Amino acid sequence: MSLRRAIAHRNLLYLLSLKELRTRYKKSVLGWAWSLFNPLSQMLIFTVIFTYVFVAQPIPGDPSGLKNFPLYFLSGLLPWNFFSITTSVAMANVQSGSGLIKKVSFPHEHLVFSVLIAQFVTLLIETAILTIALLIVGQNVLKWLPVVLLIYSLWALFTAGVALALSAFNVFFHDVSYLWTILSQILFYMTPVIYFTVGLPDVLVGRILKTAANWGPTGGFIVAFHNLFYDGHMPAARLLLYLALLAITSFTIGMWIFGRLSPRFAEEM
């Protein structure tokens, strides 16, 4: 029901997303270049730390044979940033939309979806840069791009579900956004963005981390992205099935929670 209403107001979604994109870098000299500096600087930091501080050898991609820390980080970091920024900005966007929510009747989901779409556009631009970098070092990722797009869509669906649920709860309890800052940190380290799961020590903590990294909700997606960008092979069929299931479950639950709580937004804000 609420999904149908959301689709009926697709023009609003389009314009809200446009607003997100247009206002993001207003009044800054470098503008859109900033969206590239953030992952690039993170990549640089991780590379320096893992090459000179915690000395580690990058594990070569199989079958690509690629041996490159920065590109390994980037292929997981870009989707991760999409997830983490979308969830936190969506919460803030619903909260700051209180003026609108109290005065106009419209599908509140669009406050979340517009953030999602704007961040997805950013992700696509960043991915284009990553693709160019990979092509320069001789990694032919072009043939995997359709699969990347498919998994990106599942990842967006998964992210949408989490963002919807968090934003809805956050209207009632502002603690949610603070709690999420901590939880997403934990989730970040349980996801193999800055380490190789193969290299984890075979002790209890290492084994737990390895399981979480490979099969945790976010870990599974990042593994698939590493497969495609770094290793250069198709992710396993059961992994793809698992990711699809995760995405649909997350989105369904998120929509259900948001749909249940959003009629009460106007009086809670």
Added chain:
Amino acid sequence: MADTILTVDHLVKSFRIHQQKSTSLKQLIAGKGRNRFDDFIAVNDVTFDVREGEVFGIIGQNGSGKSTLLKCMAGILQPNSGRVVVFRRMGALLELGAGFHPELSGRENVFLNAAILGMGRKEITARFDEIVDFSGLRAFIDQPVKTYSSGMYVRLAFAVAINVDPQLLIVDEILAVGDVSFQRRCLEKFVEFRNEGRTIVLVTHDLGSVKSLCDRAIWLEHGKTVDAGDPGDLVEAYTERMLGAEAPAADGSVRRGSGEIKIVQIEMFVNGGATAVKRCRTNDDVVIRLHYEAEKTIPQPVVGIEIEILGGATVTAPNTRDVGLVPATMSGAGVIEIALANISLVPGTYDIHTSITDFNRALVYDNLHEALRFDVMTGKPYETGGVVTMRPAWKLD
């Protein structure tokens, strides 16, 4: 009879008033806090229909539940019980410019705001020029709205809102924006809307516009329907109740003067009645009685009263010198009567100030400011504007 376009059916909306407003997970987990609340019933079992093509007014004091009712009708709030059924495309104007983004240009905001109000992309493109022309801001349309003055902001917002083109328009107190000329254009647009046979639901404190614009009205008090029907009758009953409900102000009178002679009491009688009152109706025969006491003999005193509308202008200020009724002396105690036949005051609250001076009006013996406050209620003729009625005789061919 015209079709029903909106039905409000036994609508109830209550709010929880929390003892502590702050909500945190700690309170939830502790199982406290969230449970401590009172229910405040803002709209209590209200039922009415709005028919196609009519202008429907909602009147009531602040806090009577008008805005809550409107928000339920607009779909912003969910009723606790009862329902609202809307049969046509509805546009609700509860606040102008909701969702305007300061960094975006006027053009971008027009598109965004119109989309928020429910318009499709093609529709907006088709109406864009009309919107810009109505706002009169073509020269500034590509500037960010943060550079707009508040007047420009409101004009653009109203231009968008009025062009949303709904079959049913819900309006909350927004006809009073902008400068006088813009207000007139808004009113014209509004009348144009009505003449096109569209339905309007109007909430306003301006009872004059309820009487002049509305076909039917409903009167809310404490969330309940007091009465519904003809707006003229309703507004009359409403003003009467509102003025009557207010207790006469505590004696705020201030006395000045040398005090050799004083007004010690002031009374008002209506239509030959024997008991003093503080209320009359337009066209009543009113008698003001001033009781005076003098300490010594005062030569040639001039007695005057002044009637002033509450917080406003002096309506009239007669005195005994102007009518050549100055006695040679005045002493002891006595009564002065001023008869005001067929009083011309329109409904409202008025103050009477009294004064006793010497013949040259230079020496003030006694001046009692706000000696009596009284209310004028609806009588014949009935006029909503102005201060006095001139008892006009209309002739229409």
